Amino acid sequence: MIRGRFISFEGIDGAGKSTQHAWAVDYLRGQGHTVVATREPGGTPLGEKLRALLLSEPMHLETEALLMFAARREHIAEVIEPALARGDWVVCDRFVDASFAYQGGGRGLDWKKLETLAQWVLGDLQPDLTLIFDAPVAIAQQRLHAATANPDRFEQEQAAFFERVRASYLKIATENPVRVRLIDATQTPNHINKILENIIATF
Ligand SMILES: Nc1ncnc2c1ncn2[C@@H]1O[C@H](COP(=O)(O)OP(=O)(O)OP(=O)(O)O)[C@@H](O)[C@H]1O
Ligand SMILES: Cc1cn([C@H]2C[C@H](O)[C@@H](COP(=O)(O)O)O2)c(=O)[nH]c1=O
Numbered sequence: 059m060i061r062g063r064f065i066s067f068e069g070i071d072g073a074g075k076s077t078q079h080a081w082a083v084d085y086l087r088g089q090g091h092t093v094v095a096t097r098e099p100g101g102t103p104l105g106e107k108l109r110a111l112l113l114s115e116p117m118h119l120e121t122e123a124l125l126m127f128a129a130r131r132e133h134i135a136e137v138i139e140p141a142l143a144r145g146d147w148v149v150c151d152r153f154v155d156a157s158f159a160y161q162g163g164g165r166g167l168d169w170k171k172l173e174t175l176a177q178w179v180l181g182d183l184q185p186d187l188t189l190i191f192d193a194p195v196a197i198a199q200q201r202l203h204a205a206t207a208n209p210d211r212f213e214q215e216q217a218a219f220f221e222r223v224r225a226s227y228l229k230i231a232t233e234n235p236v237r238v239r240l241i242d243a244t245q246t247p248n249h250i251n252k253i254l255e256n257i258i259a260t261f
């Protein structure tokens with residue numbers, strides 16, 4: 059059995075990542091692939107319970123990081139690894155880069171602690187392809203405010219927090235030029251669909 063493929067979608071809140079994630083799942087299914095559409099934090103019954111806590115309850119930044127990785131451990135064991143072993147495509151709305159960008163960049167948690175957690179929880183697992191949807195914070199916040207009546211704990215953060223998260227995503231893109239593709243998310247959804255089609259066809 060040929061191992062499946064693993065694609066993660068990343069970006070600051072409101073950049074338009076979930077819109078493109080939904081489109082890519084439909085597109086890949088239309089191409090005849092068996093696709094597991096999933097997300098983080100979440101993707102398993104336990105992970106979704108942790109997600110509800112993470113998005114609503116105030117907590118220490120290290121507790122936040124540990125819960126993100128606890129949800130991820132469950133997700134990898136229960137969903138991601140079995141799907142890849144079956145030969146399926148895993149298309150995940152956020153993965154480990156979000157921990158570096160949000161808990162590391164946004165909250166200021168020591169990058170080395172995150173690397174230790176990532177080594178423990180992921181081992182050698184990495185997405186085959188990561189799409190980072192990049193937009194200026196002001197544009198992302200405008201989109202978010204237009205779309206969201208009840209912002210969650212992360213969405214309520216100030217612009218300066220998202221500037222740090224965005225800078226971390228840009229650093230991750232620069233440091234991982236093979237795995238990561240940076241996408242200008244200020245373009246129209248249709249234009250971005252075409253860019254994704256090209257990337258998926260050639261990766
Ligand atoms: N390319 C785009 N141009 C204009 N508006 C967009 C674009 N992509 C998405 N939107 C709109 O912006 C809003 C946020 O989109 P979406 O939920 O995909 O963002 P997100 O990055 O996944 O945010 P979050 O991480 O908070 O879920 C939605 O109303 C969506 O319709
Ligand atoms: C995986 C992961 C996520 N987050 C944050 C980023 C977002 O604000 C929320 C998830 O909400 P979304 O609507 O699904 O984008 O969680 C994080 O801080 N760290 C992580 O590892």
